[in-house]
Amino acid sequence: MLRRLLIHTILFLFGLSLGAGLPWVWWLDREAERRFAERQWTQDSRIYARPLELYAGLELRLEALVVELERIGMRAGDPSRVGRFSQQGPRINLHAPAFRFPDQDQGAQRLRVTIRNGVVEALERSDGESLALIRLPAAELGDLLPAGSDDRTLTRLGDFPPLLVTGIQAVEDRQFRHHHGVDPRGLARAVWTNLRRGALVQGGSTITQQLVKNLFLTPDRSLIRKLNEAVMSISLERHFSKGEILEAYLNEVYLGQDGAQAIHGFGRASEHYFGLPVQALDVDQIALLIGMVRGASWYHPVRNPERALKRRDFVLGQFLNTGLIDAGQHDRLIARALDVATHRQRRQRPNAAFLELVARQLRRDYRDEDLRGTGLRVFTTLSPSAQLAAERGLARGLAERERQPNELQGAAILVEPSSGEIRALVGDRTASRRGFNRALDARRSVGSVIKPFVYLLALAQPDRYTLVSPITDGPIDVELPGQALWQPRNHDDISHGEVALMDALANSYNQATVALGLEVGLPALYRLLGQLGIEPGSEQHPSALLGAISLTPLQVAQLYQPLAAEGYSAPLRAITQVVDVDNREIGRYPMRLRPIREEGALALLDFALRQTVLDGTARRLPGLLDQDPGVRGKTGTTNDRRDAWFVGYTRQWLGVVWTGRDDNAPAGVTGSATALPIWAEIFRPLSHRPQPAQWPNALEWFWIDWPQARLASEDCQNALAVPFIQGSQPLELSDCFEPASTSRRSRGRRR
Amino acid sequence: MNRTHLAFSKTGLALATLVMISACATQPPAPTEDRSVAEQVRAPAAEQTRGLQVYPLRNPAVTELSQAALAAEQAGDLDQAALLLERALRIQPRDPELLQHMAEIRLERGEWDQAENFAARSFDVGPRVGQICQRNWRTVALARERLQRYDEAANARERLQECQVEPPVRL
Numbered sequence: 044m045l046r047r048l049l050i051h052t053i054l055f056l057f058g059l060s061l062g063a064g065l066p067w068v069w070w071l072d073r074e075a076e077r078r079f080a081e082r083q084w085t086q087d088s089r090i091y092a093r094p095l096e097l098y099a100g101l102e103l104r105l106e107a108l109v110v111e112l113e114r115i116g117m118r119a120g121d122p123s124r125v126g127r128f129s130q131q132g133p134r135i136n137l138h139a140p141a142f143r144f145p146d147q148d149q150g151a152q153r154l155r156v157t158i159r160n161g162v163v164e165a166l167e168r169s170d171g172e173s174l175a176l177i178r179l180p181a182a183e184l185g186d187l188l189p190a191g192s193d194d195r196t197l198t199r200l201g202d203f204p205p206l207l208v209t210g211i212q213a214v215e216d217r218q219f220r221h222h223h224g225v226d227p228r229g230l231a232r233a234v235w236t237n238l239r240r241g242a243l244v245q246g247g248s249t250i251t252q253q254l255v256k257n258l259f260l261t262p263d264r265s266l267i268r269k270l271n272e273a274v275m276s277i278s279l280e281r282h283f284s285k286g287e288i289l290e291a292y293l294n295e296v297y298l299g300q301d302g303a304q305a306i307h308g309f310g311r312a313s314e315h316y317f318g319l320p321v322q323a324l325d326v327d328q329i330a331l332l333i334g335m336v337r338g339a340s341w342y343h344p345v346r347n348p349e350r351a352l353k354r355r356d357f358v359l360g361q362f363l364n365t366g367l368i369d370a371g372q373h374d375r376l377i378a379r380a381l382d383v384a385t386h387r388q389r390r391q392r393p394n395a396a397f398l399e400l401v402a403r404q405l406r407r408d409y410r411d412e413d414l415r416g417t418g419l420r421v422f423t424t425l426s427p428s429a430q431l432a433a434e435r436g437l438a439r440g441l442a443e444r445e446r447q448p449n450e451l452q453g454a455a456i457l458v459e460p461s462s463g464e465i466r467a468l469v470g471d472r473t474a475s476r477r478g479f480n481r482a483l484d485a486r487r488s489v490g491s492v493i494k495p496f497v498y499l500l501a502l503a504q505p506d507r508y509t510l511v512s513p514i515t516d517g518p519i520d521v522e523l524p525g526q527a528l529w530q531p532r533n534h535d536d537i538s539h540g541e542v543a544l545m546d547a548l549a550n551s552y553n554q555a556t557v558a559l560g561l562e563v564g565l566p567a568l569y570r571l572l573g574q575l576g577i578e579p580g581s582e583q584h585p586s587a588l589l590g591a592i593s594l595t596p597l598q599v600a601q602l603y604q605p606l607a608a609e610g611y612s613a614p615l616r617a618i619t620q621v622v623d624v625d626n627r628e629i630g631r632y633p634m635r636l637r638p639i640r641e642e643g644a645l646a647l648l649d650f651a652l653r654q655t656v657l658d659g660t661a662r663r664l665p666g667l668l669d670q671d672p673g674v675r676g677k678t679g680t681t682n683d684r685r686d687a688w689f690v691g692y693t694r695q696w697l698g699v700v701w702t703g704r705d706d707n708a709p710a711g712v713t714g715s716a717t718a719l720p721i722w723a724e725i726f727r728p729l730s731h732r733p734q735p736a737q738w739p740n741a742l743e744w745f746w747i748d749w750p751q752a753r754l755a756s757e758d759c760q761n762a763l764a765v766p767f768i769q770g771s772q773p774l775e776l777s778d779c780f781e782p783a784s785t786s787r788r789s790r791g792r793r794r
Numbered sequence: 795m796n797r798t799h800l801a802f803s804k805t806g807l808a809l810a811t812l813v814m815i816s817a818c819a820t821q822p823p824a825p826t827e828d829r830s831v832a833e834q835v836r837a838p839a840a841e842q843t844r845g846l847q848v849y850p851l852r853n854p855a856v857t858e859l860s861q862a863a864l865a866a867e868q869a870g871d872l873d874q875a876a877l878l879l880e881r882a883l884r885i886q887p888r889d890p891e892l893l894q895h896m897a898e899i900r901l902e903r904g905e906w907d908q909a910e911n912f913a914a915r916s917f918d919v920g921p922r923v924g925q926i927c928q929r930n931w932r933t934v935a936l937a938r939e940r941l942q943r944y945d946e947a948a949n950a951r952e953r954l955q956e957c958q959v960e961p962p963v964r965l
Contacts, residue, residue, distance in 0.1 A: 096881065098855030146874055174857035334917075461887035462880070470843075474940070611915055620877070628873065634880050636911040694887075739918070 075275035085416030091181035093384040101163040102730040103471040107428040111508040112181035114427040116318025125323035142180030196310035201288035213365040216250040224276035251276040330358040396470030418624035424464035433467040434474040440721030453702040454481035463613030484712035486593040492679035493590040500563040502644040510545040516555035543750035547660025560588035607692035643768040667723035678714025687712035742766040748777035890920030910937035927957035
């Protein structure tokens with residue numbers, strides 16, 4: 044009777060579990076298959092600097108190359124290892140990691156670069172073969188709209204180093220190739236241990252089980268969850284190949300945190316901890332990461348280096364036991380110190396202002412959901428070494444020149460004029476700070492920075508104006524309908540009387556500029572600014588002639604770009620190309636040109652802005668540079684010294700510096716005493732080639748008895764060689780003019 | 795000539811009100827791959843090698859890139875050709891040959907205004923005589939014709955004639 048009851052109970056329970064369990068198992072099986080097949084991994088969209096192109100003849104300082112190498116994740120060390128470089132005198136031996144360019148998969152390569160006197164002298168492969176051109180990998184600047192809590196760099200199974208693929212099995216799951224999702228022997232061992240200890244302390248999880256747990260299940264340790272895990276693991280193995288499972292595992296496994304983001308997979312972990320693509324990892328680095336699978340935080344190489352080292356050596360021991368490495372290798376490797384890139388704090392990295400510019404532009408052209416977590420790669424125009432120079436120059440320059448600590452703020456922009464590519468952008472004296480981006484958003488009075496455009500308008504009328512035309516710098520009353528009389532004054536409160544046009548610009552005389560500006564007309568100035576891509580507003584007040592117009596530093600850079608590019612306007616751009624996760628191009632921002640058809644007038648203005656540096660308001664500049672490669676420039680100071688500007692350019696670099704106070708209070712700054720030295724500080728570490736000015740054929744040069752509008756001889760005391768648009772030179776002769784000598788010459792200056 | 799106002803190019807872009815970075819959005823694909831257009835520019839000039847020719851010195855890196863650009867162009871990959879030429883122009887921004895090649899790529903892509911502007915830039919920095927000068931003005935003329943600015947196109951054809959300069963007599 045009792046026995047029958049027992050049998051009936053057992054049968055009943057069996058039937059119940061069969062009835063309830065089978066549908067459960069069926070459902071789990073279906074779920075596991077569906078969810079694995081449909082899984083979509085997010086991968087942050089990443090932003091890259093412009094790749095540095097190396098070639099013989101490139102102007103590049105050794106220190107700048109080192110900065111560039113460090114920004115692509117390379118470190119000083121033995122260049123037989125990928126990602127390392129060493130320096131011997133003028134030569135740098137480097138082992139550049141592989142990089143996937145939009146148009147080319149480039150493998151790792153060993154190179155020798157010789158730099159002498161700031162110029163790349165030779166570029167060779169390590170076997171001595173000379174190379175014409177090498178494109179270094181592009182530095183990663185940061186993520187675009189981080190996709191939330193996870194980040195990974197998806198990597199195909201075949202792209203992982205073979206040692207990583209076999210090593211992970213040796214350590215985590217030796218039976219992986221043979222089991223069907225669960226490993227009964229491993230499970231039995233775990234169960235036995237757990238029973239003996241009276242608690243769940245050991246998991247005999249296979250790689251498949253770990254994957255199932257990470258992908259589908261909560262991390263609690265209950266028996267039900269363990270059962271679900273086993274069923275789903277067997278299910279995965281039924282429906283998918285070992286390769287697919289392993290690939291998913293290697294991309295999913297949790298390997299620590301990067302700020303608020305979890306690092307998933309060996310691809311991203313390799314970039315995070317070593318600054319290298321996973322293919323470039325050495326054996327000890329692979330062992331360290333494999334060791335972290337057991338507990339990414341417990342074995343964290345930076346926070347818990349001793350534990351991490353022990354764990355790495357344990358993993359190396361497993362490699363030795365399974366024959367993956369030999370004893371000699373093992374002994375050599377365990378002698379190595381941990382080798383993580385602790386400086387690699389991506390979230391705190393600078394470039395915040397530039398990244399914001401990139402993000403704004405992308406948001407304008409794409410929808411947020413197309414950008415977020417889709418693994419796009421955005422290639423930009425930023426030069427890491429120029430960016431560093433701009434950040435440092437601004438921070439140091441402000442600290443040296445402010446009345447009290449942290450009073451001033453500033454912005455700096457560097458542009459390559461001929462292409463309009465933005466090489467550096469700083470929007471805060473603390474470059475890593477996110478927030479108010481002054482380079483893009485601070486609309487400030489530009490002051491005298493506007494004046495060259497007034498003079499350009501005048502010089503475009505060669506029958507009326509030349510560089511030596513006399514204009515009057517004197518008290519001037521401007522009547523405005525319904526408003527008080529406007530009486531502009533000079534900075535020094537002195538009227539200088541009749542002055543040559545070029546001197547009025549070079550010395551930034553206000554009254555002369557207003558007189559000239561009223562002649563050429565205010566509407567013409569607004570039209571010109573509009574044609575150069577700037578909308579200064581519709582209300583036209585003559586004080587605009589003195590720069591009572593509020594513009595952002597980026598707008599000022601756009602205004603000056605065609606002056607620095609021989610009259611070809613190119614829209615400033617920060618992005619060159621956008622590719623998707625499969626390297627297909629989805630966006631391109633090509634170089635565009637638009638001619639400003641006043642070649643002659645632009646060249647005259649260029650000459651006058653050079654004169655501003657040699658003998659005008661910017662005359663301090665040459666003394667602040669080791670070598671003056673022919674900088675043209677203009678200072679700007681606004682009322683009560685609220686804003687200080689300096690814009691300077693060569694054919695290679697256009698730089699804009701603004702400083703002032705955020706609350707727009709008087710800041711005690713001037714263009715020549717504050718902004719100019721900061722500009723020099725930024726410019727000094729940049730590489731540049733001195734380029735002889737190339738003047739358009741439409742110009743003719745004459746000796747002028749400066750500042751009189753009279754032709755002179757070369758040996759006259761005040762003789763200055765001045766360019767004129769053909770036929771516009773003065774006809775009057777100076778007293779010292781000697782008919783025997785020719786007054787015309789090609790180029791030169793004497794004063 | 796009475797010039798009371800700056801004659802700035804009106805053909806240019808009306809740059810966005812968002813002037814922070816007046817970048818151009820993604821390039822629309824060329825309406826047609828007008829390969830023959832570029833050929834019209836190059837071939838006639840190549841036949842006339844009699845006049846004075848000026849060949850600028852070339853950086854080997856630029857040579858490598860411009861040859862790759864030519865190969866990409868011949869393979870029909872105009873996007874890649876343009877990218878390679880941009881890389882070369884970063885190295886030598888004032889190279890008239892590179893600028894003219896870019897103008898021809900833009901011509902093939904049907905970007906008439908950019909073709910004209912790159913050719914004009916090439917002429918400005920170039921020798922202003924010989925083959926490249928002829929290619930400059932031929933490109934400008936073709937682009938203007940496509941833009942239906944026929945008078946200006948005729949003007950460009952006249953300038954084309956001035957490219958032919960007899961070489962200096964050698965002793």
